[in-house]
Amino acid sequence: MTGGVSYNFAYLDEQSKRTIRRAILKAIAIPGYQVPFPSREMPMPYGWGTGGVQVTASILGPHDVLKVIDQGADDTTNAVSIRQFFARTAGVRTTTHTSEASIIQTRHRIPEAPLAEGQIIVYQVPIPEPLRFLEPRESETRQMHALEDYGLMHVKLYEDIARHGHIATAYAYPVMVEARYLMDPSPTPKFDNPKMHMSPALQLFGAGREQRIYALPPYTRVVSLDFDDHPFARTRFEQPCALCGARDTYLDEVVTDDSGGRMFVCSDTDYCQGRRTAAPGREAHDERR
């Protein structure tokens, strides 16, 4: 091993990449359908983004510009680690700016800045099966998808309403894709669900440990499950971001002292930074309102 080890562009060998690209193409052809693929062991642990990393590795070209976020931020440790991995194994340019990136790999968030045509967002997915916690058997859930038998999920949501008066799912909120496949949006907060609908960007989902890839081609209809009398509602925050004053973003709660003090700031650090650079003083302005 000493001395003789070298790796291909973006780590994976070309044969493996072709296999994964075939799965991606199939996934694009059947939006929301989970395509099995022979996941490889990657040099980071399962559950840490190996699915997303394999998808990114398979579609990455030398001219791509890559952005990697975790929890919306570019500087979280695992985002740093994955970005370094591709910077090292593929030598591609990386960025923290959403608009500059041709490929965005993400865990748990969709950037606040709208994505554009030509961009690809790659989601890291831990459990691709939206029905898994209702039915643990893969053989059963595959059949349920085949038969479009989603009654179990509707019953679960109904039971939520019966018990709590509303649907008690805050993240990984299930969606219907093109009125055919029930899909897990990965554990993004339901705040982000509407961004998936009719997005001009190509959305790819990779689950390495579970060996599944699924996709939303650009301009796919993605509808969060709800009932006529209990429509889907996006999470709203009462106060603006304490740093940039944004009122329409997803906020992280930051505990600031030992006596219950806390503040709310944008989870999308690039978006927040961009607003502060563009309009310094906005924070004070917003606080006056």
Add this chain to the structure above:
Amino acid sequence: MYVAAKGGEAAIAAAHQLLARERRGDQNLPELSADQIREQLALAVNRVMCEGSLYDGDLAAVAIKQARGDLIEAIFLLRAYRATLPRLGYAEPVDTGAMRLRRRISATYKDLPGGQMLGPTFDYTHRLLDPSPTLAAPPLQHRSEEPAGEPALPVTLLLDREGLIETNAGADGDAIGDLTRTPLAFPAGRDLRLQALARADEGFLLGLAYSTQRGYGRTHPFAAEIRMGEVELEFTPEELGFAVPLGQITLTECEMVNQFQGSATQPPQFTRGYGLAFGHAERKAMAMALLDRALRSEDLGQERVAPAQDQEFVLAHCDNVQATGFVEHLKLPHYVDFQAELALLRQLRAEWLAARGGDREDVAARVGDGVVP
């Protein structure tokens, strides 16, 4: 003024430096070499090769050293390396009947053709912790000069000749799946189940196998034979059209025979459970054989009543590289999802309190402000 935590890159680099220092330990002590690990911690090396699915003692030893002795981490290192290796083709099936035996025991016959051979075993040692010179090896010939038994026929053949045991299905010509090239689909055939069990976590298999002995899917097993030794590995390159030897590998094989009462379609006869592992890995091979049999319950028309008989349960959770990754991923940040849960919990609490007569302001004070969903 709050400043978002930055510096992930510097922190990661510093953590890796610390790791390297800890790995080396006390610098006044001599550093372990990979050769020492391969030779003196051979069973650890065997386990890493087996669950890492790569027969290379040198690389396994390097992995163990790099992983500071954390075998699952070492297995992971080996697997990740293996995943980058090009696939030249598939070896010919090995003939374990022609094994150059170093150990061979049967629990079903007192004596049998080829005899019993204890070989290098912990069995019948007294487990008395002994840090002193008795651990030193007695002078012995080089391993290649050690006496090795003649090839001996598999014990199950004795039963086979009387028709008392099922014949092994899946003979020549059946296409054999490849777990590493095709994603596992359920129900999985025995070929794929055995592949999954062969690379499965020893501890997980051990616990599940144990559960079958304690009534959770009982299989009435007997260890017909456990054998360990060297077999020839052969490969047929397409351009040659005939098999060429690649060398020898060490294997441990276990064949369990299990009582079977018969069913509507099959007469009463013994059934088989099969275990095979790289190197000397007896516990692994035995546990695998018990589980192989347990997982065949449905094929044999037996009711599935226990976890060890449930292939989706066993196969989906037996891989320690997958399991450790997903369990340990919980230490990754989950701020965003947690925030969503926090908001939901506050809402549920507010509603709960409101329903019990608290006014809105009172409720807000008691559950904390912040987020309205």
